[in-house]
Amino acid sequence: MRSRRNGTQRQTALVTGGSGGIGLELAKVLARNGYDLVLVARKRDALEAAAGQIEGKQDVNVHVFAADLRRREAPEAIFDFLHNENIPIEILINNAGFGLGGEFAETELTRELEMIQVNIAALTHLTKLFLPPMIKAKSGRVLNVASTAAFQPGPLMAVYYASKAYVLSFSEALSEELRHSGVTVTALCPGPTRTDFATTAEVTNSRLFSLFGSADAGDVAEYGYRAMMDGTRVAIPGIKNKIVAQANRFAPRAITTKIARIAQESR
Numbered sequence: 528m529r530s531r532r533n534g535t536q537r538q539t540a541l542v543t544g545g546s547g548g549i550g551l552e553l554a555k556v557l558a559r560n561g562y563d564l565v566l567v568a569r570k571r572d573a574l575e576a577a578a579g580q581i582e583g584k585q586d587v588n589v590h591v592f593a594a595d596l597r598r599r600e601a602p603e604a605i606f607d608f609l610h611n612e613n614i615p616i617e618i619l620i621n622n623a624g625f626g627l628g629g630e631f632a633e634t635e636l637t638r639e640l641e642m643i644q645v646n647i648a649a650l651t652h653l654t655k656l657f658l659p660p661m662i663k664a665k666s667g668r669v670l671n672v673a674s675t676a677a678f679q680p681g682p683l684m685a686v687y688y689a690s691k692a693y694v695l696s697f698s699e700a701l702s703e704e705l706r707h708s709g710v711t712v713t714a715l716c717p718g719p720t721r722t723d724f725a726t727t728a729e730v731t732n733s734r735l736f737s738l739f740g741s742a743d744a745g746d747v748a749e750y751g752y753r754a755m756m757d758g759t760r761v762a763i764p765g766i767k768n769k770i771v772a773q774a775n776r777f778a779p780r781a782i783t784t785k786i787a788r789i790a791q792e793s794r
């Protein structure tokens with residue numbers, strides 16, 4: 528671990544998708560709380576802009592690593608870079624992810640397979656790589672960004688909802704496995720949030736995004752950070768989202784699936 532300018536120990540958090548949206552807001556919260564950062568995303572310019580923004584305000588170091596998590600070798604490359612630079616990771620935030628709206632029979636398979644690679648496989652791979660050193664140190668935190676989409680099937684966005692169900696299930700199972708290890712795992716499950724997500728997923732006209740008001744990414748990040756530091760297993764920001772997620776646990780699956788379809792349809 529490197530030293531702070533005032534001589535105390537520094538810890539480092541790795542944030543995937545740290546150049547924009549919820550990931551950038553999480554990076555800002557971490558910086559305000561004194562963590563050095565490693566930000567990962569595809570576009571180097573956006574990463575450098577994010578790093579400059581954060582370093583201009585907080586006395587922390589921000590490293591950037593441009594990587595495309597659609598590529599299977601990306602997690603290993605990130606891990607090797609940090610290992611070679613002797614930067615241990617105390618906090619892993621698997622935030623990068625994207626969605627795609629539309630009838631499954633008509634959507635583009637390539638984008639859906641890439642989505643599975645980013646939302647599921649890269650998240651799993653990064654956790655596999657960064658967890659053992661945390662367990663060895665008996666200290667560490669993993670925050671996996673799932674979604675309220677994790678709580679029910681999602682017609683018209685079927686692969687995305689299923690990918691987030693994986694993230695939630697995986698995180699809860701891991702959290703239980705690691706109960707006495709000193710390492711915590713949290714699944715953050717935001718509802719609709721104002722970022723580039725809806726545009727990328729082509730769902731800006733869905734009832735979910737156009738009618739039901741979306742949250743501020745900074746508020747979601749603040750909530751997620753606190754939940755992670757408390758070791759909360761499943762963190763759902765916002766009372767409305769909490770109620771819907773809880774109701775989905777008890778309502779018949781056929782009904783929650785129909786309601787999700789109505790929410791995903793265009794106005």
Ligand SMILES: NC(=O)c1ccc[n+]([C@@H]2O[C@H](COP(=O)([O-])OP(=O)(O)OC[C@H]3O[C@@H](n4cnc5c(N)ncnc54)[C@H](OP(=O)(O)O)[C@@H]3O)[C@@H](O)[C@H]2O)c1
Pocket residue numbers: 543544545546547548549550567568569570571573594595596597622623624625626645672673674675716717718719720721722723724725727
């Ligand atoms: N916004 C919402 O309504 C909402 C709700 C629930 C859950 N979530 C989840 O929150 C997470 C963050 O989403 P967001 O809303 O902040 O979206 P966003 O504004 O689109 O930001 C996505 C971030 O991920 C990076 N990214 C995308 N594809 C990548 C790839 N292949 N490799 C590496 N980095 C990649 C992007 O940078 P580059 O483009 O430069 O790679 C960007 O930094 C996602 O997991 C999403 O599913 C979002």
